[in-house]
Amino acid sequence: MSLTFLLLAIALLCALSFFFGRQRAVGLSGGRYSNLHSLPVHYGVYTALWCGLPALFIVMVWYGFQGTIIQALIVADLPDSLTSDPGQLSLALNSIGLLSEGRGAHLAGAAPELIDAGRRLANLKSIASGALVVVMVCGALLGLIFSYRKITKDMRARNNVERIARGLMMICSAIAILSTVGIVFSLMFESLQFFTKISPLDFLFGLEWSPQTAIRADQVASEGAFGMIPLFVGTLLITFIAMCVAVPVGLFSAIYMGEYASPKFRAVAKPALEILAGVPTVVYGFFAALTVAPFIRNQGSLLGLDVSSESALAAGLVMGLMIIPFVSSLSDDVMSQVPQSLRDGSYGLGATKSETIRNVIFPAALPGIVGAVLLAVSRAVGETMIVVMAAGLAANMTANPLQAVTTVTVQIVTLLVGDQEFDSAKTLSAFALGLVLFLVTLGLNVFALKIVKKYREKYD
Amino acid sequence: MAVVTARAMTDGTSAQAPKMAVRKLDLFYGESQALYEVDLDIAEKQVTALIGPSGCGKSTFLRCLNRMNDTIDGVTIKGNVTLDDRDIYDKAIDVVQLRARIGMVFQKPNPFPKSIYDNVAYGPRIHGLVNSRDELDEVVMTSLEKAGLIKEVKDRMAEPATGLSGGQQQRLCIARAVAVSPEVILMDEPCSALDPIATAKVEELIDELRSNYTIVIVTHSMQQAARVSQRTAFFHLGKLVEVGDTDQIFTNPKDERTKGYITGRFG
Known part of the structure; x- marks a missing residue:
């Protein structure tokens, strides 16, 4: 189930909820919109947001954790001989990934436990994506029902929509700020690694720059x-x-x-x-x-x-x-x-x-x-x-x-x-x-x- | 209109020739006309007040007297303005020197973001009026004295002028204008941004400056016009309606519109 499809489904659900929410408000108004606290469109947007945001949240969280959880399940079943060495493990996981997608032709002669694991991985992935659709639709419908039942003549949909919009903008600015922070941190961690090899004083005040170093121990090259x-x-x-x-x-x-x-x-x-x-x-x-x-x-x-x-x-x-x-x-x-x-x-x-x-x-x-x-x-x-x-x-x-x-x-x-x-x-x-x-x-x-x-x- | 302008011309009370004379002045902002055939004499060493409702053209008129309107795009001017019988719009006139002879004080105090000393010294420096530091000190001191500001600022000459109060800033701007030794000082609502006490001080100052300078002041306050001026001109819709001795304008206006304005029926 591709992400595009999921997003399209969410959009469709939102459109439906907008329609339902608006209809309910129009029905409650008895033909005169001034009887309502807010305009019908606000009620529509309110239900649409309540339907779409939980669904989006579920999808995001799901994609965030799916990979790690599935990998943990696969690793748990692998023999110790493979998992004890990190290099071996990452190689094995790579092969399993290829096998699960049916692209591991060159791995035909691979160890049987790898082929098994590949099958299991493919299986787990299809279960996960099916489950995601179900959970997402449930979340969306729950949101829809919850907000639909809350709509009354006096409900302040207009103010609520504004509050949600403010939250969304806050998230957007948080993304901008957090990505800056992330970049700085990634720079910092790599730099710290560098400073374990070269002293910061040499780096900051050294007068010579020639970064060619020997890659292998037996190579003849300058110190750098x-x-x-x-x-x-x-x-x-x-x-x-x-x-x-x-x-x-x-x-x-x-x-x-x-x-x-x-x-x-x-x-x-x-x-x-x-x-x-x-x-x-x-x-x-x-x-x-x-x-x-x-x-x-x-x-x-x-x-x-x-x-x-x-x-x-x-x-x-x-x-x-x-x-x-x-x-x-x-x-x-x-x-x-x-x-x-x-x-x-x-x-x-x-x-x-x-x-x-x-x-x-x-x-x-x-x-x-x-x-x-x-x-x-x-x-x-x-x-x-x-x-x-x-x-x-x-x-x-x-x-x-x-x-x-x-x-x-x-x-x-x-x-x-x-x-x-x-x-x-x-x-x-x-x-x-x-x-x-x-x-x-x-x-x-x-x-x-x-x-x-x-x-x-x-x-x- | 012809009657009114004729009266305005013949109404001149000062015996000697006027310091500045304006004849048939038309002014256009692009297509729209802002002043219509204004005729006005400005007597030497007197205060002439320009009054009238907002948008009547009195500030625009004032800015014609030192050609400040030249800095605005799309302004065209017809007619004559003379200073000591020389046309100031003549090509031979250097507008920079003209403005040194006709100083200006603006509605909002606009000291430069420099020290108090440098503000007053600005004019003398650019015009090369002084040859030495001592002379410059002298000019700055006398100007500040004439503006009645010397006591308040003599210990803080090097401080930024923007730190002064609004009233002090306005008197500093007057000192700055005086430092160039102009013959005429134009004031565009100089007290409208000031509180009553600062206003009283500036008005007192205007009265003192009258003995040495010809002053033209635009004001919205009729009391102010009555207090400080000897002659008053009333503008309405871009036309000079009536001009005469201040006493006469305020006690016995000849035109119905003047009467209506000063008694507060419109404007």
Whole structure:
């Protein structure tokens, strides 16, 4: 019984209950809806919710526990020789799963207890799905009957529906928040594993990054060095270059758009600028790698500079380009929030437009602009695609923008791409890097939002 | 209408030439007309009050006098406004310098989010009125003194102006306008956001400023117009209905509409 079918069935039951609930309310009203506390449609929705929500809840819980319970039943019947070793057990369970779905042709010669277990598994699964339908329909009908009997002329269906709706919204926001928490926890657990292999001090303050370690004991390879400082230096260098482009260009374009441009021009130019924000980062990436980087190298060689073909400069410039609309639209917002009365006050004293912007609007909007810039920085720090394509992989610790550098995000990508062993320090270090990166951007965002908020309270 | 404007023109009581003169002023917001053929003389070193019901165009008129309407899109103006016999809408006039000669105080106190000192110093700084820090200190002090604020703020010049009370903020805005040494000060309902005590202080201040500045004040309070002004102009539906000595307007208005408004029958 597929999930789609179950959901369709629930929808159908809801529609039926809506109809019943509404009919009952109409019947009770004696033809005049004003006799009822709520509109008939509220009674309909009320019964529909009472029917659909228990059913949905049952389905969710069932799917949540079905797998674990069935597996426990199967494992209980397996011989000890298989269950004592976790590796063996997971292999056996895998084969049983395949056999139960009739896909285990290559396992024809498997042990008889596995084939038995496969049959049992198929059996249990079909029983479970049948039982689920029965339980679900029972739940739905119980809900329907319960709510149907509760409907009276004075029942406050409207208020009840509102309360249920509020609960549903609360659940939605809980999902958003909990998934964030979940991500953080998964990062944390993997990082803790990493820190059992590599000391946190070496990781946080080490000056060398070369994560190649021996996979097998007999292999000849370097020890592997996991100092994240070079990666953060690279990240900061590229972010700095990006901000050097994005802040002045974004800010001045915001001032022009907000204060000088005619409404007609703004109507065309603002969306055009915001298209920049809609370009996929991978497109920026190959623009940086194929157009900007060779251009910089050629110009550099004309000047007699030694520019590597993958340079921090190319990645930083293109990333700055990407962030321009971010800076400009946020600072445009904060500057347009500066009250007209302040502008009038300045004009009334005989200030010109640029004097007014420089001396009144800009200082008043400064906290908000700083907030916008910090948000842009955290965006730049977390950006991956452009640097993967344009900045290179060499973990050089350098402040020279003409050399190849690498960033935290690039290293995370390279650590996890391809076949990897999931318990080696090399792979786990990606999680530790991710955790540190997360903390940095989180800190920046919190700081930025705080500044923006403080600014918002300043007027009115 | 012709009769009324003729009266308004001939009714000028001040012997000397007016500081500002407005002739046949029409103003349009896009298509809709907000002012109709307004003729008004503003006498030097007197307080002229503009009264009338909401939306009658008195604030719009006030903003014509220092070309603040230029900052609003879609406003067109016909007619003449002169300051010392020079047309302020002439192309040769620099609007920035004009506004330095005709200062403005707004309805809601609007101090800049800067220190008290920097607020008053704003005008002198941008216009380069002073050459040294000492001179600037001097200008700031005298302006605050003229605005009657010096005692309250002299120990807190570096504090943000937004921390002052509403009445203090409004007097700071007056000090800020005075610091540029304007010839005319326009006030757009300067007391409407203030409590009675702060209002009394500002009114007193207006009376003192009269000896040095020409003042035009828009007000909704007829008592205020009666208390502070020497001449009063009554606006209704974008037209200047009647203008004359304040005593005469309030005791013996010539127009029925003026009479109706000041006795509270409409508006």
